[in-house]
Each structure stands twice: as structure tokens, then as C-alpha cells.
């Protein structure tokens with residue numbers, strides 16, 4: 001259906017794509033795989049008209065095409081779900097979905113009814129039963145991702161590109177998406193699927209294409225290829241998976257939380273978190289699992305002082321009762337939170353890498369009360385090297401880095417505060433297998449050095465690999481706690497499913 005020949009794309013100082021050749025077949029799901037910064041998103045942006053400026057040739061049904069805009073590409077039947085969410089927060093779900101392609105009545109006014117019912121239909125199909133008039137700002141990242149999918153499905157397209165559509169959603173939503181992909185395949189569409197979750201690729205993809213450093217390395221059928229072989233093609237070598245060694249470690253208490261409650265922001269008689277009590281020991285890694293909407297993010301945010309007006313309960317750190325009224329208090333006390341949404345809460349996108357990293361630790365980069373450039377550069381250099389952040393220099397704007405590398409900057413800026421307690425909300429979202437493994441190693445090492453770590457993840461294998469202990473949440477309450485030796489994926493999932501759903 002589509003053939004790309006010798007595509008090259010250069011940015012100032014970076015060759016993102018270097019003579020890429022590949023093809024997408026009708027009725028097939030093609031997985032495009034590669035490490036962070038390999039060039040996957042750049043290629044997809046060229047194929048969908050975002051970057052009109054590139055070298056090489058694209059053929060659609062054998063005919064050479066050149067897209068000058070996203071609209072051009074759309075008109076030729078190419079839809080894309082972008083990796084970074086592109087929704088407008090203060091417009092409703094419906095307004096976002098129909099932006100630039102509104103339905104009008106014969107009098108030229110907006111046909112709200114028609115748009116509403118179409119939106120409702122799309123959301124139903126995707127199992128997101130939310131009012132189309134809800135502002136996108138009120139949605140969680142995972143829900144926003146579902147809206148992005150709905151946006152791409154609005155118009156019938158021949159080629160549907162999905163750039164990490166599942167990075168923020170949980171397994172049940174992934175299942176819904178896969179049903180939709182299977183239907184699209186049956187309708188003979190070409191689907192391009194990018195994901196760092198390799199297991200997903202084995203479920204859904206027919207073919208794969210590997211990109212490494214902007215070049216096509218290999219393509220072929222998913223059949224007969226195994227997990228390790230795929231990683232070898234991506235990374236160019238084998239990797240040893242990091243895993244927490246189970247021991248009978250005893251941890252002194254670092255964080256103790258008792259009866260933590262959080263009121264709903266609008267419906268004040270309702271609680272988003274109810275009587276949550278748990279502890280995290282020094283040097284302990286506690287994994288926190290739950291489905292979308294279970295309240296995990298709210299829990300971390302509350303501990304970090306983001307909802308102090310609505311919360312109650314007691315928190316002690318290092319045996320001292322603490323009152324965290326704002327994030328500044330939390331930071332002073334030695335707490336750090338790596339947020340779930342890097343674009344909105346994690347980074348100042350227009351600022352460069354080194355400024356982003358030093359933002360949380362300004363006192364460490366000052367000299368006589370002034371910002372010391374050389375200290376800032378040194379701090380950034382250290383993290384760029386430690387976390388293998390792929391950037392031409394510390395002076396590159398954060399928005400120009402690939403998604404996974406942006407995530408590493410967020411991690412760096414919080415590690416730079418040298419916290420006692422590190423809270424991580426989906427820390428490996430959008431991170432490739434190799435880098436993920438590096439991050440696991442780092443987390444294990446930080447715990448060994450005595451840091452207490454509370455990590456929220458929707459990926460069970462991740463929870464199982466690095467935790468000492470697992471907490472499970474559902475509908476705002478803790479439903480289970482188990483030592484990793486006693487934990488199984490089944491037991492964790494069972495505790496995560498809301499009562500109302502399991503009955």
C-alpha cells in the first residue's frame with residue numbers, strides 16, 4: 001500500500017533518518033521497532049505530513065506522493081495517533097475530536113447533536129463511557145490517549161499509524177484497542193504499530209521493521225521470531241534483565257502513612273482515597289499496582305503535597321510527623337515525585353536539557369548566590385552520561401528529544417535532588433527495552449544505597465521484576481499487600497479489579 005524509499009531527515013546537528021526504506025502492506029499490522037531516538041516518530045511524522053521537508057520518495061498505491069501538510073496526508077487516507085498527546089485541554093472531548101473538521105448544519109452552524117452522537121459512538125466503541133462535553137483537562141493521561149485513538153478513527157483511513165498508543169493505558173483498554181485493530185486489519189487497512197511493549201507486538205503484529213540510529217536494519221515476518229531475537233535486532237546485542245534478588249531484607253521505616261483520605265475536588269462528600277495506610281522502608285522498593293482510575297496517581301500527588309486542602313491523615317518521614325502543604329515542603333523533606341505526564345508536569349519543554357535538570361536542584365548549582373553555568377553543565381553532563389540520554393548537547397531544547405529521552409530528563413531532575421523517598425509514576429512509559437533495563441538497574445542500585453522507592457506501574461512484569469513488596473489499589477482503597485515472594489500476577493490482578501466489575 002505504501003512504500004518509502006531512501007528517506008533522510010536532518011535536524012540541526014542530528015540526522016534523525018538516514019536512507020530509510022520500508023513498505024506497509026494492506027491487511028497487515030507492521031510493527032516499527034527501535035530504541036529511543038532511533039527515528040520512529042520522525043518517520044511517522046513524515047508519512048503523515050507533519051514534516052513536508054525531507055529527502056527521498058514515498059509511493060502510495062505505486063504513485064509518488066508528497067504531503068505538504070497533515071491535511072494532505074489525511075486526504076490521502078493516512079491517520080496518525082501521535083506519541084505525544086496533542087489534545088487541547090480547555091476544549092471538550094467532542095471539540096477535540098472534531099477540531100478542523102466540524103459537522104455543520106445546512107445553515108452553516110455547528111451541528112452539536114450530530115457531533116455529540118458520533119463522539120458518543122466512538123467513545124462507546126473504545127469503552128470510555130464519558131460525557132462528550134467533558135473538558136480534556138479533566139481527563140487522566142490514559143483517558144486522553146483513548147480520545148487520541150477516537151480522533152484517529154473518526155474518518156475512514158487506509159493507513160492508520162499508531163505511535164505508542166498504549167503507553168498510558170492499562171491492559172483492559174489495550175484489549176479493546178486490539179479488537180479494533182483486528183477489525184481494521186479485516187477491512188484490509190494497513191496498520192503501523194509502534195510500541196516498546198514487545199509482548200504486544202507478538203499479539204498484534206504480522207510483520208516488523210527495525211530502525212537503528214535512523215537506518216532500516218531489517219524487516220520480516222513476526223512468525224518464527226522470538227523475544228530475544230527481536231531485542232538483539234533492536235539493540236544490536238543481548239541484554240541481561242535486571243531483577244530484584246529476593247532476600248529476607250528487613251527495612252527500617254522511612255515513610256509511614258496512616259488513614260490518608262482525599263476528598264473529591266467537586267463532590268466533597270465523596271472520597272477519592274479512603275483510609276490508606278502503609279509504609280515504605282529505607283532501601284525498600286514498593287510497587288503500587290492498580291487499573292486506570294484506581295487512585296494511584298492521586299495517592300502520590302497527595303503525599304507530595306499537591307492536594308493538601310482536600311486531604312487528611314498522618315504522614316511520617318524518618319520517624320518524624322510531617323505536614324506537607326506543598327511540593328516545596330516535600331522537596332525540602334527529601335521527597336521526589338517523577339510524574340506520569342512528562343509533557344504537562346515533568347518538563348519545561350521550551351527550555352534546554354541542562355536547565356530542566358537543574359530546576360529542582362538550583363541550590364546545588366549556585367556559586368555566591370548566582371547560577372553557575374559550569375556547575376549546571378557539569379550536573380547535566382553527569383546525568384546525560386549516567387542515563388545515556390541521547391541528545392546532541394545539554395543545550396538542546398527538551399521538546400526536540402525523542403519521547404523516551406524526555407522521560408530520562410524528568411528522572412534526572414528528580415534524582416538531582418538526592419531524595420530519601422523517590423516516588424515514580426509510570427517511570428518507564430515510552431522507554432525502550434534496553435533503557436528500561438538500565439532504569440531498573442538504577443532503581444535497584446538506589447534502593448541498595450538506602451533510598452526508599454514507591455513505584456506506580458501498570459505493567460505487571462515491571463512490578464514483579466523490581467519490587468520487594470506489592471500494594472494493590474482499586475477504587476481509592478488499598479485492596480492487597482503482599483511480599484514479592486507471595487505475589488503472583490493473578491493475585492495482583494484479582495485485587496485490582498473493582499468489586500462492581502467482578503460481580
Ligand SMILES: Nc1ncnc2c1ncn2[C@@H]1O[C@H](COP(=O)(O)OP(=O)(O)OP(=O)(O)O)[C@@H](O)[C@H]1O
Nearest residue numbers: 011016036037038039040041042400401402403404
Ligand atoms: N524537532 C527536532 N529537532 C531536533 N532534533 C530532533 C527533532 N525531532 C527529533 N529529533 C531527534 O531525532 C532523533 C530521532 O527522534 P524520534 O523522536 O524519531 O525517535 P523515536 O524512535 O521516536 O524514539 P522514542 O522511542 O524515544 O519515541 C532523536 O535523536 C531526536 O533527538
Ligand SMILES: [Mg+2]
Nearest residue numbers: 040041083403
Ligand atoms: Mg517516538
